[in-house]
Amino acid sequence: MSLDELIRACAQEGDAAAWEEFVHRFHELIAGVVVRTTRRCGSNSVTLVQDLIQETYLKICADPRRLLAEFTPQYPEAFYGYLKVVTSNVVLDYFRGQRSRKRGSGRSESSIDEVLTFSEPAATRDTEQGVHLDILMKEVDGILRASLDAESQVRDLKIFWLYYRYGLSAAAIARLPSVSLTVKGVESVLQRLKQVLCERLARSGVG
């Protein structure tokens, strides 16, 4: 059964066999997002993962017309993206609700950054280190802007800072819309920029 046929069978006919195929086909995708999001929210509970997978399926079937609306045969990837967003929202909503209840402050919702756990920075920075890094960052940005041609500057700087400052992997950057590069392409950009920096900073005595 094609994806198109499967979604129509689920959404229009409410067919249990079709839904079983749906669960089977998307289980790894949905469970993967649930596992990663719950871990990101600081929980390793397998039972919770199981409950949230069930919640996600119930959420999906509660609005069968939405399934049809979200599916475009020419862009099946968008449908996978839709399922991932629904799944992560189910998990994040659960943790936001938990946090709001725990805090008991009367606020109805916590923000996403409050429920996600972020890895610790490598080391605590004192003021002097902070100033040094600010200077280094400006210098790095200046060197790169001066060395890159206008055409690729905007894209390459985004790649550089997303990778080195915010820790996105080359694969994650390559997947972002509008980057239009393969993983190798992103790695090659990073390598080129690093080479430029290495030469310039060595010359100025910083590197």
Next chain:
Amino acid sequence: MTRDPQAHLSPEEFRFLSEEGESVSQGDFDREVAEAHAETCSLCGPRLRSHRSLQANLGNLAVLVASEQKSECPPEQTWVTLAAGLTPITEAPGLLEHASHCDHCGPMLRAASEIMNPEVSDAERDLIRNLPTVETTWQRVMAEKMAKASAKQVRREHAIPARLSTTTEQMPSRASTEQVATSASARTSWLFAKWTRWAVPLGAAAAIGVAMLVYSKNSTPSLSKANDLIAQAYTEQRPIEWRFPGAGYGPVRQQRGGNSNPSYSQMDEPPQLLEARILIARGLAHHPQDPGWLQAKARADLFDGQCQSAIKELQKALQIRFEDASLDLDLATAYFQNASQDAPQEAQQKDYALALLSLNRVLDKEPNNLIALFNRAVVYGRLHRHDEAKTDWLRYLKEDPVGEWSRAARALSEQ
């Protein structure tokens, strides 16, 4: 192919040697020979040091924790949508430009990208394969629920136009009924009409009742709901001074005592706990060996001070799911509570030590688990290990500097 020891390092080799530990594919790169060359070569040696120094500096630039959201930052949901590839291509460049210079949105985008990663790691795949949700039976039951729910929703969507058309069609029918009423069989028709007026709704109500009964007997209740209800009960009537997963802050009310307290009645319990007990009974009826339901029962038992039965349930659950830190956390609660009851001092100290062991296991698995850290500080205090208690309190207050739990931690640390 063997590397020529005299050959200068290639750009790729500089990269591999300076990006130690990064996830770069190194193929058949011969690190040892390349390192040895760099050590003796007057050209490659300084250049490699320069590469490594730059790498270290770039590593220091990393911002891994999201800072405060600013007014110009887009809503946080934006990054989830973007990482899922659902943002229109025209909007993506502007958003990426913002994320690449924002210490709030950059880390948010990274978190979203990790969540949306289409590649499932081996560890994740192993975990998923062991979930009950991969079993055909589970998927079949889920599919049936989904089919019913979606059919119901589709029927509801069709109901509005259908009801409108029914009303229109009924008008001539009503007129003909009036004509019949004037005929000789008018009385019979009236009785029939009268009967259908109450029989139809009564029949529908009975059918709904039967369906609900069948549904409630056959459907598995939600474990997370049961745990939520227990956490709410703990928030409302906190039985011991330490922290319970999911529960908010509340004053300690040591009114429990289980069956040993003659004035104790289950009707004194918070209503959330009574509701949770119903769910747990149904859950265990469906899955008597499920560690999650055993854990929920243990939590409810602990609320009543039935520590021994909670310890047994949690040990049983841990035999099945030994890696679950939340089970160890609850086991520590059970030992702590057991010690707090009227036990001889020697037995008390033994229970505190067992609670400490369980908490150490939790913190080995989850070093940033603040609930375990809070509770361990309390246990260290009971064990008169005041230096270790102080260290834990200081660490706790650093991680959770504001709020009611923080105030409670300060008060306990000063005792």
